Amino acid sequence: SQQGEEDPQALSIQEGENATMNCSYKTSINNLQWYRQNSGRGLVHLILIRSNEREKHSGRLRVTLDTSKKSSSLLITASRAADTASYFCATDAVENRDDKIIFGKGTRLHILP
């Protein structure tokens, strides 16, 4: 069952612009993570935000979490060609046994030169 749903499905922006993608989820969570996947490769963990946190930064990444709206956003500032990838949110729902995480379908980000 799909817990997280990313929006938009695809996004194209000019290099240097900021990219924002969103994730909505259905049930209460312990934490939410964002992963990046370059074409056909394994996912790479970017950042984790816990349910009691509202904002977190890592380099050019900024993640927010609004538990009242059950949504999160990932902002990539000053985008680069190397940021071209798919981005997935993954949620650890409170109701889940064994701390399993459930991935959304992802946002495909394309940085135009």
Added chain:
Amino acid sequence: DADVTQTPRNRITKTGKRIMLECSQTKGHDRMYWYRQDPGLGLRLIYYSFDVKDINKGEISDGYSVSRQAQAKFSLSLESAIPNQTALYFCATSAGAEQYFGPGTRLTVT
């Protein structure tokens, strides 16, 4: 060397054949996972294991089986492959919330 390795990286097989995908890790993590990814979709959990004696079904375990031969090794088997098992398969490990992924195995069943 990569922390999580998968073999083979690509495989084409015929309907009805048995196939095994292997995963090894050097991270020393107890938790290991198998996922499949279909085009335009996220990852779906097939099986997961929290130690050698602990194996659990995920969201889509039908048609698959697993073996945890050691802390570092977790294999996924398709007993009788069918075309709708054509997908990208990923192994992952974790010690906590963050998961570390292998490079993937692209499996095609004809």
